[in-house]
Amino acid sequence: MASTDQRLPLTILCGKGGVGKTTLSLALALRAALRGENALVVTSHPLQELAVSISLAGLKERFPQAIAHLFVLHIDPREILSNTVRQHIPSDFLAEAVVSSRIYQSLIEVAPGLKELAFLGRLWNLAQQRAPETNERKFSLLIWDAPATGHFLQTLQVSKNFETYLSGPFAELGGSLRDFFASPDNFALIPITTLEEMAVEETLDLVRALGNELGIQPRRVICNLASPLLATGDSAAPHGISTLASVAAADISLQFILSRQRVEQSLFERLRSTIRADYHIVTRHAARQTDLDLLLAIAEEMEGLPGN
Amino acid sequence: MRIHIFVGTGGVGKTSVTAASALSAALQGERALVLTIDPARRLRTALGLDAINDASSADAARLQQQVSLDSISSGGTRGELHAVMLDVASSLNRAVRLHASPKQAEEILAHPIYQVLLRSLAGMQELMAVERLDQAIAEGFESVYVDTAPSRHALEFVDKPEFFAQLVSFPIVRLVGKTYRWWEKSGIGRFSRGTFELYTRVEDMLGSHLTRQVLDFFSIFRGIAEGYAHRARHTAELLRDPAITSFTVVTNPLKAVRDADFFLKELERRRFHVSSLVMNRVWPRLENMSRINDSLTTATAAGMDDATREALRGTIAWYDAVSRSHQTVWNHVHSSYSQRIPHLVQVPELPEDIAGLPALQHIAQHMKA
Numbered sequence: 054m055a056s057t058d059q060r061l062p063l064t065i066l067c068g069k070g071g072v073g074k075t076t077l078s079l080a081l082a083l084r085a086a087l088r089g090e091n092a093l094v095v096t097s098h099p100l101q102e103l104a105v106s107i108s109l110a111g112l113k114e115r116f117p118q119a120i121a122h123l124f125v126l127h128i129d130p131r132e133i134l135s136n137t138v139r140q141h142i143p144s145d146f147l148a149e150a151v152v153s154s155r156i157y158q159s160l161i162e163v164a165p166g167l168k169e170l171a172f173l174g175r176l177w178n179l180a181q182q183r184a185p186e187t188n189e190r191k192f193s194l195l196i197w198d199a200p201a202t203g204h205f206l207q208t209l210q211v212s213k214n215f216e217t218y219l220s221g222p223f224a225e226l227g228g229s230l231r232d233f234f235a236s237p238d239n240f241a242l243i244p245i246t247t248l249e250e251m252a253v254e255e256t257l258d259l260v261r262a263l264g265n266e267l268g269i270q271p272r273r274v275i276c277n278l279a280s281p282l283l284a285t286g287d288s289a290a291p292h293g294i295s296t297l298a299s300v301a302a303a304d305i306s307l308q309f310i311l312s313r314q315r316v317e318q319s320l321f322e323r324l325r326s327t328i329r330a331d332y333h334i335v336t337r338h339a340a341r342q343t344d345l346d347l348l349l350a351i352a353e354e355m356e357g358l359p360g361n
Numbered sequence: 362m363r364i365h366i367f368v369g370t371g372g373v374g375k376t377s378v379t380a381a382s383a384l385s386a387a388l389q390g391e392r393a394l395v396l397t398i399d400p401a402r403r404l405r406t407a408l409g410l411d412a413i414n415d416a417s418s419a420d421a422a423r424l425q426q427q428v429s430l431d432s433i434s435s436g437g438t439r440g441e442l443h444a445v446m447l448d449v450a451s452s453l454n455r456a457v458r459l460h461a462s463p464k465q466a467e468e469i470l471a472h473p474i475y476q477v478l479l480r481s482l483a484g485m486q487e488l489m490a491v492e493r494l495d496q497a498i499a500e501g502f503e504s505v506y507v508d509t510a511p512s513r514h515a516l517e518f519v520d521k522p523e524f525f526a527q528l529v530s531f532p533i534v535r536l537v538g539k540t541y542r543w544w545e546k547s548g549i550g551r552f553s554r555g556t557f558e559l560y561t562r563v564e565d566m567l568g569s570h571l572t573r574q575v576l577d578f579f580s581i582f583r584g585i586a587e588g589y590a591h592r593a594r595h596t597a598e599l600l601r602d603p604a605i606t607s608f609t610v611v612t613n614p615l616k617a618v619r620d621a622d623f624f625l626k627e628l629e630r631r632r633f634h635v636s637s638l639v640m641n642r643v644w645p646r647l648e649n650m651s652r653i654n655d656s657l658t659t660a661t662a663a664g665m666d667d668a669t670r671e672a673l674r675g676t677i678a679w680y681d682a683v684s685r686s687h688q689t690v691w692n693h694v695h696s697s698y699s700q701r702i703p704h705l706v707q708v709p710e711l712p713e714d715i716a717g718l719p720a721l722q723h724i725a726q727h728m729k730a
Contacts, residue, residue, distance in 0.1 A: 070371010071613065107619055138566055151566075164567055164575060165474070201371040221568030252372070282676045306647045307656060310680050312712040339682035340689060 062180040063195050063240035066275075069255040070201040072245045073277040075101050077335065078198040079108055079125075080351040085194040086123035087116065087352070092194040093124040093179065097172055101198060102127040108344040115345070124192070128175050130168035134161055137171070137222065166211040167223065173212055174226045177233050180240075202259050209234065209267055234267065241272040246324070248276055248283070248317040253324055260328050271330045273358075276321060278337040283317050333358055362605060363504045364494070368624055369611035374641040376404055378611050378708070379508040380444070381724035386504050387442035388434055388725075394443045394502040396493055398510045407717045408444040433718050443502070445493060452489040460585045469585070474578035491596050498599075600633065607636035610702075614643055614687040617694050625701065637704035639728065640691060644684040645709045653677060 064081075066074045075096070082092035096102055105125050113120050135152045142148040151157050161167055182191040199205045212230035233239050242263065246256040256274070263269040276283075325332060335354055341347040367379040376397050383395035395408070409426045428442040457466050469475055490507060497505045564572045600606045608628055612620040617640050628635050647653060657677075661670050691707055699705055708727045711720060 071373055071616070073615075103619055103623055141566060160567060160572065160575060164571060167567070220570055221566060223566075224568055280676055281679050282672055306645060306649075307653055307677075309645060309712045310677065314676070316712075336679075337683060339679070340686035 060193060061239060061241045062190065063176070063197060065197045065199055065240055065242045066245055067199040067205050067242065067259065068202065068245040069247075069252045072247050072252055073335075074245055075104050075198050076108070076348070076351065077245060077275065077277060077355075078196045079105065080348050080355060081358075082123055082125075082194060082196055083112075083119065083348055084352040084355060086119040089118070089122060090193040091122050091124070091191065092196070093126060093192040094196045094198055095126050095128055095176060095179065096198045097128050097130075097200060108348055111343055111345045126179075128172055130171040131161065133171040133175050134167070141222070166207075169208040169211040170223055170226060170230070173208065173230050177226075177230055180233075202255055206259070206262055206266075209263075209269075213267060234269070237270070242269055243273050243275060244271050244328075245275045245277050247278045248320045248324075250316070250320065253320045256324065257327055271328065273331040273333060274324065274328060275333045275335060276324070277335045279321075279334045280314060280317060281336050282314060283321060284334045284336050362498060362502070364507065364599065364606040365504065365609060366507045366509060366600070366606065367609045367611050368509050368628070370616060370620060373611050373613045373616065373620075374708075375611045376508045377721065377724060378609075378639050378641055378728070379506050380404065380408060381721040381728065382609075383444075383504070383506040384428075384430075384442055384718065384721045385725035385729065386506075387428075387430060387440035388438050388722075390438055390440040391503045392441045392443075392501070393504045393506065394445060394497050394500075395506045395508070396445045396447060396490065396497065397508040398447050398490075405446075407721060410444055410446050428718070430718070433722050445497075447489055447493055449489050452492060456489075456492055457585060460588050469578075469582055472578050472582075474574045475582075491593050494596055495592050603634035606634065608633050609637040609639060610635060611639045611641055613641050614690045617690050621694055621698055625698070635702055637706060638694070638698060638702045640694060640705075640707045641724075642710040643687045643691065643707045644680070646684050646688065647677070647681050650681070 066078050066081075068074055078094045078096075082094045085092040094105070096105065102125075105127075109123075109125070112123070138152050138157070139145070139148045142151060176197055179192065180195055183189060184191050200208065212227065212234050244256050244260060246252045260271055263271070333355070335351060338347055338350050341350060365379075365382060367375050367382075369375045379397065380395050383393045386393040397404075397408075397410075407428075409428050425443060425445045428444055430438060430440070430442060454470065457469050461469060490509070494505060494507065610621060610624040610628075621638055625635055657665075657670055657674060660673075661667075665673075695705055706728050708724055711723065
C-alpha cells in the first residue's frame with residue numbers, strides 16, 4: 054500500500070452514471086479516515102450531496118474518531134464566483150450589487166465553461182493546501198467524485214480550452230489548471246465501470262477521448278458491482294458454468310445468473326485487452342442494515358487497493 | 362396531445378424505459394414520438410437511428426426516423442413510432458436558419474461565441490429539447506416521450522427554458538444587446554460605459570474580451586432568443602398542465618429510496634405533476650431454490666469438481682441475497698409513495714443488455730402489468 058506521501062494530490066473517480074462513483078468515493082475516504090488520515094470527497098451535484106448524507110448517517114455515533122478525519126465538500130460554482138467578486142471588489146456594497154444584479158447572473162450562466170473553470174479552480178486549490186504546522190498536504194486523500202462521462206469530459210476540456218478568457222482572473226486560473234492536468238504526477242484518474250455492455254462501451258469511449266484529447270491515461274480501472282465468481286478469478290468457473298448450463302437449460306432464473314456471468318466475463322476480457330491499467334474488482338453487495346454498513350463492507354473489500 | 366417526461370439519474374435505464382413507453386403507445390394505435398438525447402449503440406439500432414450516427418454531417422431532416430414495427434406487430438397496428446435523436450449542433454443551426462434573416466444567420470453561425478457554445482454544449486441540450494418539443498407539437502404527434510439528459514442537474518430540462526426566457530427579457534441585456542454594436546463602432550461606448558458601473562465590474566471579473574464577445578453575440582442572437590423565449594414560456598406552461606404533461610421518475614433498486622424522495626420533492630416544488638415511478642432493473646427472484654440445488658447435484662454427478670460447485674453455490678446464494686434486497690427496497694418504496702404517486706411499477710432486469718424492439722416490448726409489457 055502506498056504511504057500517504059507517495060499518494061498523488063488528487064484522485065478522480067469517473068465513469069458512466071450509476072456505476073457507483075459516489076459510493077466508492079465514500080468507501081475509499083472512509084477507509085482512510087478510519088486509519089486516521091484526512092480524507093476529503095468533493096462533489097458538485099445536489100443529488101450526490103443527498104446520497105452522501107444518507108450514506109454516512111450514524112458515522113458520528115459509531116466511529117467518532119473517524120469523523121474528525123472525513124470531510125465532504127459540495128462545491129457550488131456560482132458561490133465560488135460570487136466570492137471571487139467579493140474579493141475583487143473592495144466595497145461590500147458594490148460587490149453585493151454586482152452579485153445580485155441580473156446582468157452578472159445572466160453572464161455567468163451563458164459564459165461558456167465559466168462554472169467549470171471555477172469548480173476546477175477550487176479543486177486545484179484544495180489539492181495545493183498544506184497544513185501550516187507540518188507542511189504536509191492537508192488532505193492526504195482528496196477524491197473528486199466526478200460527474201458522469203459527458204459532463205466530466207466537458208469540465209476537463211475547459212482546463213485546456215480557456216482561450217475565450219484572454220484577460221482577468223479566470224485567464225490566469227486557466228493557465229494554472231492546464232499545467233496541473235498536464236502532469237500525471239498530480240492526479241490519479243480511475244474510471245469505474247460495471248461489467249455491462251453500455252457501461253463498458255462508455256468506459257472505452259471515455260478512456261479513448263481522455264487519451265486523444267487531453268493526453269490523460271487511467272492509472273487503474275475499477276470494475277464495480279461484479280459477481281463474486283468473477284472476483285475469485287477461478288479459472289475452473291467457466292467450465293463449471295457450462296456444465297451447469299447443460300443441466301439447467303430449463304431453469305429460467307438460473308439461466309439469468311449464467312448468462313449474466315458469461316456477459317461479465319467476456320466484457321472483463323474486452324476491457325483488459327483494450328485498456329492497459331491495473332484492474333480491481335469490487336463485488337455487488339446485497340443491501341445491508343444501513344448504508345454505512347454497506348460502505349464499511351465495500352471499504353474492507355478495497356483494502357488491497359494501493360494508495361490512489 | 363400528451364407529453365410524457367422521464368427524469369432520473371444516470372445508469373437507471375431511463376432511455377430504454379422512455380423508448381418502451383413510446384413503443385407501447387404506438388402499438389396501441391397512437392402516433393408517438395420518442396425524443397432521446399444520446400442512446401446507447403444497441404438501443405440506437407433498435408430505434409433505427411444508426412444512420413444518423415455521425416452528428417457532424419447529419420442534417421436536421423435525418424435526425425428523425427420512423428421505426429418499423431413490422432418485426433413485432435405483423436402489421437396489426439395503425440400506430441406509428443418515430444424516434445428523434447437530439448443533436449444540439451444541428452438543432453441550433455436549424456433554429457438559427459429558421460428564425461433569422463439569411464444575413465443575420467450567417468453572422469451568428471460564424472460568430473466565435475456561437476462556435477464556443479456549440480463546442481462546450483453544456484446546458485444547451487435542455488434548451489434544444491424544448492425547441493424540439495415545440496416542433497413535435499407542430500407536427501401533430503398524439504404523444505411525445507421525452508428522455509431528459511442526466512448530465513449536470515437532472516432538472517435543468519425544466520429550469521433552463523425559464524431561465525433563458527428571463528435572461529433575454531432583462532432590460533439591461535436588451536439595452537446593452539441592442540446598442541452594443543453601435544456603441545462599439547461609434548467609440549462612445551468607451552466613455553459612456555462608466556455609467557454602467559456594474560457592467561464594468563463584471564467586465565473586470567470575466568475579462569473584457571469575453572464579456573464583449575458575449576454581448577456582441579447577444580446583440581445579433583437577440584431576435585432569435587426572444588422568439589425562442591416566447592415559445593419556451595409557452596412550453597413551460599404546457600409542462601405544468603396535468604391534462605397534457607406527466608412526469609415519470611425512473612430509478613433502480615440501488616438508488617430508489619433517495620431518488621424517489623429527491624425527484625418528488627423537486628418536481629412538486631416546481632408544480633409539476635408526477636404520475637409514475639418506475640423502479641427498473643430489479644433482479645428477478647429465484648423461484649425454485651431446491652430445483653437449483655438439484656441442478657448442482659446433477660452437475661456434480663456429471664463431473665463438476667467440489668471447488669467449482671462451492672463457487673457456484675456461493676454465487677447463487679449471493680444472487681438470492683441481492684434479489685431479496687431489491688424486493689425489500691420495493692416494499693419500502695411502495696409503502697412510502699403509493700399514496701402520493703398514482704403508478705408505481707417495477708421492471709425486471711433483462712439477463713443481457715437491450716437488444717432490438719423485442720427487448721423494449723418486454724419492458725413495455727411489464728410496465729403495463
